[in-house]
Amino acid sequence: MKKPQRLTAEVRLTIVTVPFWPLTALQELRSSPNHISREQLGWSIIPEHHLFSSAMSLPSGTNAFDLLMKHSPPFLLRNFRREPGLVRYAAHRGLIKAPEKPDNTMGAYRAALAFGARIIECDVMKCKPEMPGGSEPGFVFCHDRSAGRITAYSSARWEDLTVSEVEDLPIIVRQIKKGAFTEKYWVTDEKASSVDICYDRH
């Protein structure tokens, strides 16, 4: 898909006045006084085998590949029909490995796919059209209607932001105390959006 062009005076003004842009965004966040270490965040470090309820507890004789092909098959929509008694599974919001791979990040989606899922479920949120008065909005992957949980730059609703304003922002995980966010956060390596899109860009 062709990248949206930033042509209008209004958009240029936005670029100049908002300190979004992106080459130093990660460094900026990581040097912020609100940035804390992963340990300070308080999330457990869970080994891969704890993805299962007990360590690698598939019954003997179970072939993991066959299991995946049966329950999360590729090309699902070819000859799609119900098969009574067979339950198929989609990985909801990817395979979340908090805090490194939060929900609805490319990292979580890829983790699900690397695990072997071939059906994933993704939350999408509508953004503002790139051009003032433009008709087609962009969409980002996110569960929430606003950007505040996963970015440090804006708590605006996605509908008030364009994709090009947000696509490179590093994803953060906010510290939680007594069930509420604090001002502190940890910056993940999840900037897959910028990796993906910059890859195309260059």
Next chain:
Amino acid sequence: MTSVWEGSRRLLNQYPGLTIIYDTKDDQSPHFVAALSKRPELCSASLVQFYTWGPEDGEQFASQIKAAGAAADWKENVNLVPVVQIQPLAERLFADLRRAPSDPTRDYDDLFARVRTWVDSMMDEGFKVRGIQVLLGGIGESYDRSSGGAFDLAGRPVTDPQILEDYRDDRLLIDLHAYVRAAYPNLPIFSIVRAYDVAQDSRRYKWGPVDGKPEAWGKHSDLFEQHATPGKTRNRYDFDFIVADLFPRALEYEAHLANGIALDEKSGNPWADLTRSVADIPRQT
């Protein structure tokens, strides 16, 4: 956050055969369907979920999608999965009837008729409906349609009106499940395993739908506990699809079931436990 179209193409290029279920919200769904309809390479590998919070019926949904600028052939190309949640339908029903809920049996029957009509309208509109999501937890089995009463999971009468609604709505979904099976026997029924997003000090939270702030399960714990547990509804109801948090555990559950073993049903999500003791878990290096 990632642009949906670019991210989807990347994933599909890297993992051929992938199917993506896009979960769209309410008033945004028509815009998403319209935009997706112009990207046929993504249509053929995707399903779009939309909710009862959005369109009032199939006809309105079709006109909203058309107004959003969909491709002319969108009905043939976009695969849809309606998601039935009772609350918006109840709000609209009682607003239309200009009365508050009063008589449990009459309310239940009126509401079930409204739910069924909504589903039928989606099926009758010529959409490519590939399934329907009926997210039930099973707690509604204790709901008595004639008295409007229910018993909680501990066997105590439910007295909080909000919680009673959880039970009533779950009962409606159980009945809807049966209706869909009978009326549309070839239509796959979807469910979901929805784990908590974070737990701290023994309290469980979901990310709030608007600002993403943690929202405690609180008094809805009975229902959310059922939703969060792999295998909980899978063995009691006939589902074709489950959109699962804890995907590996869901597969593990299936593998054991195929061997005649029903694993303990656990709702724990160690990835989301902030206060979990990790003393016995070796650190990753």
